[in-house]
Amino acid sequence: MEPPVPTGHISDMQKITAECMYAAFWPPAATKTLEVVDDGLIDFDGSDDPKFVVTLLYSLCTMGTTWASTIYNSELLQVQDQFHVGNEVALLGMALYLAGNAFGPLLWAPMSEAYGRKPSVLIPIFGLMVFSFASAVAKDLQTLLISRFLGGVFGGAPLSNVGGVLADIWPPTQRGAALLLWGMAVIVGPLLAPVVGGALVVRLPYTGWRWTGYLTGIMLAAILIASVLWIDESFPPVLLARKANKIRLEAKNWAIHSKSQETATSFKEMLRKYSIVPLEMLIDPIAFFINLYAAFLVGSIPFLAMVVGVLFAAAINFWGQAYYRKRFIANGNKIVPEARLVPMITGSFFFSAGLFIMGWIAENYIHWIGFCVGGACVGLGFFTIFQSAVNYLVDTYLMLEASALAANMFMRSILAAAFSLFARALFSNLGLDWGMSLLGFIAVAMIPIPFLFYIFGKRIRAVGKRSKQSFVP
The missing domain is CATH 1.20.1250.20 (MFS general substrate transporter like domains)
Structure with missing residues (x-):
């Protein structure tokens, strides 16, 4: 139970609370x-x-x-x-x-x-x-x-x-x-x-x-x-919290605190909030499917030449940022997470196409430029999808974005670790053509993900256990 605040300090408390809410303590x-x-x-x-x-x-x-x-x-x-x-x-x-x-x-x-x-x-x-x-x-x-x-x-x-x-x-x-x-x-x-x-x-x-x-x-x-x-x-x-602690000691008013300090600090509560929340992000609908798409991409990185494509992807992402700014202003200066998905929608087609091109053009009698074109498409697709995924997760989960990105990293790294062990067997047994085609078919199956969230993402955010905590209508 909070200690009572003396009546004579109400105005001071209001002033201090405002200061705590709109400023932060910075090292001297x-x-x-x-x-x-x-x-x-x-x-x-x-x-x-x-x-x-x-x-x-x-x-x-x-x-x-x-x-x-x-x-x-x-x-x-x-x-x-x-x-x-x-x-x-x-x-x-x-x-x-x-x-x-x-x-x-x-x-x-x-x-x-x-x-x-x-x-x-x-x-x-x-x-x-x-x-x-x-x-x-x-x-x-x-x-x-x-x-x-x-x-x-x-x-x-x-x-x-x-x-x-x-x-x-x-x-x-x-x-x-x-x-x-x-x-x-x-x-x-x-x-x-x-x-x-x-x-x-x-x-x-x-x-x-x-x-x-x-x-x-x-x-x-x-x-x-x-x-x-x-x-x-x-x-x-x-x-x-630092600012509140500093003011509390200077004013010797032990009722002064920040909003974050109102949260329970028992071991059980800390365990739930800071250990279970990232795991819960693995099954939150938005985090799961966006992370799954990003995990598949990262698992393929070691086998793809994509430097040129990444440079083109950077240009697309800059265009996507300009598009997001327009949507942000049109929405009354409120975040629009789904507007982050436009580069991902574009990149999903390039990524799938690049995998097929690399698989079927990697022959000695075909000019090497074809394989490079495939690698560029994959690089473009990968980087636009990866950046859109990160942007979308940050906008969707706001103050829980670190936990959301932790879940993203968990799925990406698990798949990448497994892929590094069976990749040689995959391409040895299926060959480069059908091995890359298998990855291409998986990529094609994932193309609807950004479209679905672009159309229905707002509704899903409103009902998701974690996404609704940061929901902005």
């Missing part, structure tokens, strides 16, 4: 202030706006985690030779990292909603750095595999939590562009890492695989130092 070293824009969204104010720097640093954190994922592929042959194991066993290093990516966000996403974005990203980045060095000095296979799995657990944090950061600091009409920068970081990491790792392995034929771990750890250390120095907390409930 920072000169930025906060204001509320777009229906209560807390935003940075002032000429020294740090949003771009914060977005860039968090994007680099994400790039570091995806880099750590695929750089391992370049060391497979050396790992097999040094530890005398077959290809399937060596591939466990990749599969276990992805499995760690699946389960890690279920821990780090709730942490971000309980303690803030900054610790829930930077502490895991530190853990990934430690286990990158641990894998580099591994003396036996089991140490390498355990280090890879634990590295994946820590590395999953930026993939689920950075979307929440961008939702905190960017208004809806600008958030799509910010998420696009972050999405590019997600793609750049796994594309560059095998190239750099391959160069290290070639130049250092006996120890190159260890230097892939050293290089990853060094890169993460540099990103971590910069992030600690220039990133501040952004999660409004945590900032408001």
